[in-house]
Amino acid sequence: MKRTIKYLASVILSLLLIFSFIALTCSVLLRGRALNPAAYHRIVAEQHLTDKISVRLTNYFTQQENTTGIPVSVYAESLKSENLEPVVDITLRKLFDYVYGVAPDTETKPDFTVLEGDLRKFFEQYAEENGIARDAAFEDALRKNMDAAEKKITTECDVFKTGSLAEAGLLGKARKIYPLTVWLIPVTGAFTLLLLLILFLMYRRTVDRWFYWVASSVLVSSILMLVPSAWLSATNWFDRFAVKSEQIFAAVTGFLYGLTHTVTVYAVCGIAAAVLLYVIAGICGTVRHRKEAVRNAKH
């Protein structure tokens, strides 16, 4: 009876430990990747997003030439990959400043000095060649075109759709929840350690059994994480992402696949750790049985 009760208690503690391990892993991923701007900057570099944005914007302004009469060469300097990087950086920085509670909104004001200078130069040259007065109407037309171009560039550089997330209220929710996430790792870590300690106290005289239960918990939690992450990767499920704008698609799916890959790696390491713990349990168990056998023989 006592053994049965002990076994049931161990099963319950193991189940709690399984979910505690999963919660701890999710907390580490949330703080280390989802809420860490460095992870997003890495995606921008790995996916060559600024190159994609540059090509897309160049095509856009080339097509617009028929409507606006402004040749794409006017925008050439501003659309270079290295000049788009600061715009992408500032939208990311503003996103996290808002979520961290540092900034009141997600509005960005990138530096478009080069673009405005090139547009002004073209307009003034055009006006001089065609005898057009540089009056209020001229300045108004110039300003309108600057604003339209800046808005287009900023929108295309907003690879994680900050604007849409803000409109949907999701960024507001993230901003509210963020202060609580600071406690995630300490709380889940402490809970995990508590469960390990309780299990240890139950099996302090038979440490091999403690290793066994911990190994089983680690194994099951790893399998529970591995199955969905492996399935998502194998089926390329994130390719179903509805936004087909190349750089946004690459940014979002790149981030999600990266996250999934990390979960898969953690799970595989967890399985390896479980195997090691089983081996240790086996060794400790063998040593304990031999000691018991020797003690019994003496008596």
Add this chain to the structure above:
Amino acid sequence: MAEQSQKRSSKAALIITPFLLLLLAGGMTVLGWSLAPTHTLEKYLNIAFMDNLKTQTETAGLQILQKEIDTADAEDTGKKTYPEGKITYPVFGEQYAQLTADAIGLNVGVFFGSNSELLALGACQTTQSAVLGTVGNVVIDAHVNTYFSDLTKLSVGDKVVLYTDYGRFTYRVAESISFDKTDRKYLGVTEGEDHLTLYTCKPELLGNSDVRVGVRCDLVAKEFYEPLQ
């Protein structure tokens, strides 16, 4: 004996326990997901990841079909024409008509559907407007810097002719029009009335315009090459 039986059941428990834990934990996860209020999350996930074209072998894409359309007049060719006839409905991206206006020397292909790629190739008819030969408002636009640069030079009474593979449709300019880009007045359906609306951006100093200019034409004649059966 009892000790051996206990040892055997202990070993069995050691082997079965991880599977038992996996079953219990997996079951609890599935139960928790089904009971939890995840409707909003599922809704967002379905919207965000709705494109299942990637899981199919074929994907949709724009097919641009340019072709030669005969613009010889029926009188010149001796071809018999009919006031009512068969219509070959076009698909998006297909060049299905040739637009001519002798008063301004206009002769441009008309594509069914409108996007930046098609506007680079010719004039475009919006898919919501009436197909040539049916009753309603046929709406065609093009870039002011290219094909419709002289559109506003059309005067009331000028002839505009559209040729297709299934017939010829003649209109006369009834009025010059000007409207804001958000105004749908000239671009909407005209119940029971046959019109042709041609428009383009109002030329600005440089850059995009918020004003659209063009002409509204009335139908003069429909000449189908094949009768209705």
